[in-house]
Amino acid sequence: DNNKFQAIISHCKEYGFIFQSSEIYDGLSAVYDYGQNGSELKRNIRDYWWKSMTQFHENIVGIDAAIFMHPTTWKASGHVDNFSDPMIDNKDSKKRYRVDHLIEAHAEKLALEGKKEEEAALLQSMDNLLAKDDFDGLKRLIEDNKIKCSVSGTAHWTDIRQFNLMFSTQLGSVAEEASEIYLRPETAQGIFVNFLNVQKTGRMKIPFGIAQVGKAFRNEIVARQFVFRMREFEQMEMQFFVRPGTQKEWYEYWKAERMKWHLSLGISPDKYRFHDHVKLAFYADAACDIEYDFPIGFKEVEGIHSRTDHDLSRHQEYSKKKMQYFDTEINQNYIPYVIETSIGLDRTVLMVLSEAYAEEDLSTEDKKDSRVVLKFPAKLAPIKLAVLPLTKKDGLPEIAREIMDGCKKSFRCFYEEKDTIGKRYRRMDALGTPFCVTVDHQTKEDNTVTIRYRDSMQQERIPIAEISRIINEAIDQ
Numbered sequence: 001d002n003n004k005f006q007a008i009i010s011h012c013k014e015y016g017f018i019f020q021s022s023e024i025y026d027g028l029s030a031v032y033d034y035g036q037n038g039s040e041l042k043r044n045i046r047d048y049w050w051k052s053m054t055q056f057h058e059n060i061v062g063i064d065a066a067i068f069m070h071p072t073t074w075k076a077s078g079h080v081d082n083f084s085d086p087m088i089d090n091k092d093s094k095k096r097y098r099v100d101h102l103i104e105a106h107a108e109k110l111a112l113e114g115k116k117e118e119e120a121a122l123l124q125s126m127d128n129l130l131a132k133d134d135f136d137g138l139k140r141l142i143e144d145n146k147i148k149c150s151v152s153g154t155a156h157w158t159d160i161r162q163f164n165l166m167f168s169t170q171l172g173s174v175a176e177e178a179s180e181i182y183l184r185p186e187t188a189q190g191i192f193v194n195f196l197n198v199q200k201t202g203r204m205k206i207p208f209g210i211a212q213v214g215k216a217f218r219n220e221i222v223a224r225q226f227v228f229r230m231r232e233f234e235q236m237e238m239q240f241f242v243r244p245g246t247q248k249e250w251y252e253y254w255k256a257e258r259m260k261w262h263l264s265l266g267i268s269p270d271k272y273r274f275h276d277h278v279k280l281a282f283y284a285d286a287a288c289d290i291e292y293d294f295p296i297g298f299k300e301v302e303g304i305h306s307r308t309d310h311d312l313s314r315h316q317e318y319s320k321k322k323m324q325y326f327d328t329e330i331n332q333n334y335i336p337y338v339i340e341t342s343i344g345l346d347r348t349v350l351m352v353l354s355e356a357y358a359e360e361d362l363s364t365e366d367k368k369d370s371r372v373v374l375k376f377p378a379k380l381a382p383i384k385l386a387v388l389p390l391t392k393k394d395g396l397p398e399i400a401r402e403i404m405d406g407c408k409k410s411f412r413c414f415y416e417e418k419d420t421i422g423k424r425y426r427r428m429d430a431l432g433t434p435f436c437v438t439v440d441h442q443t444k445e446d447n448t449v450t451i452r453y454r455d456s457m458q459q460e461r462i463p464i465a466e467i468s469r470i471i472n473e474a475i476d477q
């Protein structure tokens with residue numbers, strides 16, 4: 001539902017969640033900034049993931065590695081040689097496209113026209129050709145299907161070529177003997193190169209995990225997918241080190257564990273599916289994606305990969321440092337196997353927004369009415385509580401300020417005295433604030449306020465002393 005997708009993008013801009021980067025200069029393609037509410041939402045998701053990993057699992061610790069790494073890292077990891085996508089240029093518009101994106105976009109068009117069989121056949125041919133790296137075949141597929149892109153008429157295409165997705169820059173001043181380094185395209189390598197540091201200093205015993213959240217950079221050739229695919233994005237990754245031979249069990253364990261995490265966001269199971277990778281990277285043992293039903297269709301949010309001892313072995317080979325672990329239970333030295341869970345923070349933000357966004361018709365017989373509401377789980381909402389004095393006088397703002405002071409140390413509150421109560425409620429709905437309390441004249445007499453629940457819009461009278469308990473309970477869920 002592309003209309004819903006567009007509505008979410010507009011809502012994000014209007015309510016300070018997500019802006020186009022450098023918008024006053026007409027923006028930078030596939031780069032976005034988080035505004036006053038988006039940055040809170042994103043931070044809450046990041047914190048919840050971090051807590052789920054490093055606090056709920058005794059055997060997982062976190063690190064925060066640098067974005068810049070020694071250039072040999074990316075030779076060892078295979079990114080210098082293999083981290084590329086087949087691209088094709090349109091000779092007329094001089095625009096470059098990722099071949100799979102171009103074909104998928106055409107397949108989507110076919111699906112919209114109801115040509116389901118043609119869509120399936122096209123995607124099947126593409127998968128077969130990609131699996132064989134058959135670039136001539138792919139070019140023919142594009143031409144035979146008269147795939148165009150945005151320009152009308154027949155497009156003239158160049159040959160298909162591989163382009164590396166890593167951004168590079170120079171370390172040191174250019175006048176000096178500069179060496180080329182990369183902005184990391186994934187956070188995982190920062191964990192692998194620190195494996196021994198953490199294992200030894202933390203006296204970690206296998207099985208154990210290392211978690212990290214941080215920026216990653218990929219020179220993706222695609223736009224118009226909002227924060228689903230960006231050039232600068234954040235990943236939340238966890239590498240779990242296990243004894244060789246036990247990787248299948250741990251892979252299943254982490255599949256189940258990660259799905260539980262997704263469901264704990266209050267999203268229903270039918271909005272998710274696992275997509276098992278048929279074509280595995282040569283070193284992988286098993287791999288799947290967790291896909292969410294975005295308004296633009298089922299798409300990957302998270303990958304779970306059984307990576308064998310590939311990464312640590314390669315770093316051992318390139319660094320000449322032993323990446324071994326002595327397992328006292330079986331009296332053996334080995335290079336551990338790795339199960340990785342890798343989720344995009346920005347994609348998770350988009351998933352949570354897509355799930356929360358609702359346009360509701362509230363019309364009654366005599367009045368047309370509607371609202372846009374973001375039904376975030378309380379733990380993720382940017383603002384947990386709005387405190388609203390009914391009027392600006394009669395001492396009501398003072399009482400409201402006292403309530404604010406009592407609550408703001410434990411969760412984020414918002415004070416608002418302008419506009420009618422109805423308008424203020426709607427604004428809080430649009431920001432996804434789960435609770436509003438209104439201070440009125442009765443408050444002065446009996447120390448009660450009206451609490452209004454975002455989702456049900458029900459209101460009830462509660463003692464001021466109850467406010468923080470109610471909200472803390474909702475956040476802990």
Ligand code: ATP
Nearest residue numbers: 220228229230233300301302303342343344346347
């Ligand atoms: P895709 O096939 O969509 O390009 P990928 O398989 O290359 O993704 P991984 O390398 O497995 O992705 O990265 C793990 C996670 O990081 C993905 O599941 C996704 O959530 C996130 N991610 C990857 N690339 C981007 C991007 N360009 N923008 C936003 N998030 C991304």
